[in-house]
Amino acid sequence: MNLAPAAFDFLPAQPGMANHFDDYIELRDHISQEGFPVLFYQFVVPPEHPGRCPLIPGGCIDILFPFGAQVSGPMVIGGVRSRTLSLQPGTTYFGARLLPVPLAPHSLIPVKKLANSCVPLGEFLPARLCSMLRLPLEGGSFFSRISLFQEGITRVTALAPLGGDREPKGLGPAIDRICEARGNISLSHLSGIANCSSRHFRSLFEAYVGIPPKTFCQIVRFQSAVRQLLQPGKIAFSNVVSESGYYDQAHFIREFKKFSRECPTVWLTHLLQKNHN
Structure with missing residues (x-):
């Protein structure tokens, strides 16, 4: 699925992570050959931190790998509702x-x-595929972990699916158009892009x-508003x-x-208060 730059720019923000952890870093990229966008990030939860981090809806999934003395395995986090992530x-x-x-x-x-939901990676993907995404428990830099993850997910997506076909060809362009329009687009327009009925497109x-x-x-539009609110300086609500x-x-305000x-x-x-506490 090849998404254009507009969709690449959409990748949702999680300001709770960036504002809770001083060493938070991120890199926007795409998976080789597949071309779909991905945001890599890394942070350390200090020993004195309560380990709670607020998340907002983003419409994506997060695959989160912990590294430390006593940690559980990687988990997959859905991105539809506000929640507090326990770390x-x-x-x-x-x-x-x-x-x-x-x-x-x-x-x-x-x-x-x-x-x-938030589930272990092993409940989301078969064990064989999980092993392809597994990262070394210790050592390695942020960029070496990115490289290993890219290698693993490229291998996963190259395999034949468990059942049915790969993603429909019209789905990528429709998602791209949603992001380009900041979520302000009709279902009928989207189903036309995907060349199917509105009911089939929804399914x-x-x-x-x-x-x-x-x-x-709605989430894309919400994320667009969040990004503007987080820009330096005061931005009028009307804008x-x-x-x-x-x-x-x-x-x-309602949405x-x-x-x-x-x-x-x-x-x-x-x-902002949490950022300074």
């Missing part, structure tokens, strides 16, 4: 954030069941992305509303609260 103090975490589309054909569970989208296309569009495609300020559980000003205040 192990004194542990290094390396993560890869991507759309579930290329892994969906290999999944042991329906992707839509993962959307609101395909849920099977490979894990959520209805309408919900994904965020218009540039993100909300009808008015009431629509913006923002749906995904963050707080109105924009309260959410931003809490985020």
Whole structure:
């Protein structure tokens, strides 16, 4: 699936991670040959840290690898609802954030069941495929881990799927168009891009992305607003509303609260307070 730069730019932000851990680093990239976008990141949870980190909806999955003395195995985190992620103090975490589309054909569970869940990698992919993604428990730099993960996931996606076909050809361009439009696009337009009926497109989208296309569009729009709110300097709400495609300020606040559980000003205040605590 070859996604254009617009989709590459969408990869959702998790400001809770960046603002909770001083050594947080990230790199936007794509998986070789497959061409789908991925965000790699890494951070260390200090020994004195409570180990709790807030996450917001992003529409992607995170594959998170812990490195430390006493850690569990890698886990897969769905990205549809706000949640607090429990982490192990004194542990290094390396993560890869991507759309579930290329892994969906290999999944042991329906992707839509993962959307609101956090499961061990071994419950998501067969053991043989998990071994391809396994990273050394100790040592290695951020960039060496990226290289190893890229090698592993390229091998995984090259294998024949467990059942059915690989992702439909029209799905990638439709996702690309959603991201390019910041989520402001109709289902009928998307089904036209995918060359199928609206009902069939909705079914395909849920099977490979894990959520209805309408919900994904709303999350893309929400993430667009989050990115603007996090820009340096003060940004007027009216600009965020218009540039993100909300009808008015009431629509913006209502949808923002749906995904963050707080109105924009309260959410931003809490985020900044946590950054300084």
